[in-house]
Amino acid sequence: MYAMQYELTLPADYDMGVIRDRVARLGHLLDDWDGLGFKAYLARERGLRGSPVSQYAPFYLWNTVDGMNAFLWGGGFQGLSDDFGRPSVRQWTGLAYEEGAGAHARFAVRRHHPVPASGLLAEAVEDAVREARRLAAEDGALLGAAAVDTSRWELVHFSLWEHDTPKAEGDLFEVLHLSAPGRDRLPRGRRW
Incomplete structure (x- = not known):
């Protein structure tokens, strides 16, 4: 399991309707992408729900490195790069994945923090x-995941929620779309 995310931090007065329209038009293209556990199309707007910035920041959990590479090098990522420039893509090795009882992903929380020295x-x-x-066990949670970047010794926690008051610390994002062709095949529990 591999986690991946890129962030497009947009100008404060950027029309986030452009991002919403883009996801509405193109989000379905990954609904059956081979090797993808899920892609959460995430956005947050400056001044809403405590966000200091406007961002488009999709988060992925991949079942296979082949699926991730096909996306990055085989065309899926190229359209975003053509339209917004090529962002830095963060990658983490999966540590754990758990399913919750929630049904509809409306919000996500992502938290980065260092591995203690x-x-x-x-x-x-x-x-x-x-x-x-x-x-994952909290009321309204769809899932919880943890991953690590050993080049920075940084942990990332990611969770999807039905409501905008999750019992999780971190950056709160709205989920614009969820492509989840292989979510049911993501391995549960600890990954070693």
């Missing part, structure tokens, strides 16, 4: 696994 690495990642499990 002291202590055992095994304890830090077990804490991340427990947090993914906790997030």
Whole structure:
């Protein structure tokens, strides 16, 4: 399992309707992408729900590196790059994935934080696994995931929610669309 995200931080007065229209027109193109667990088309607007910026920031969980590479090098990513410039794409190795009982993804929370510099690495990642499990078990949660970037020693926690008052800390995004062709095949639990 691989997590991936890029962020397009937009001018404060940017018409977010452009992003909404783009997702409405093109979001379905990944609804059956081979190797994709899910893509959450995320947006947040400056001044709404505490956001300091306007952003388009899709988050992906991939079942296969082949699916991810096909997206990045085989054309899926090219359209975004053509329209907005090529953003930096963050990638993390999956640590844990858990399903919740929620039914409709309306909001997402993403939180980055460093792996503690002291202590055992095994304890830090077990804490991340427990947090993914906790997030998924909360009322209104669809899923919880944790991943790590070992080049930065940074953890990312990601969760999808039915409501805009999740029991999770981090940046709150609206989900504009959810493509989830392989969500049912994402491996549950700890990934080692």
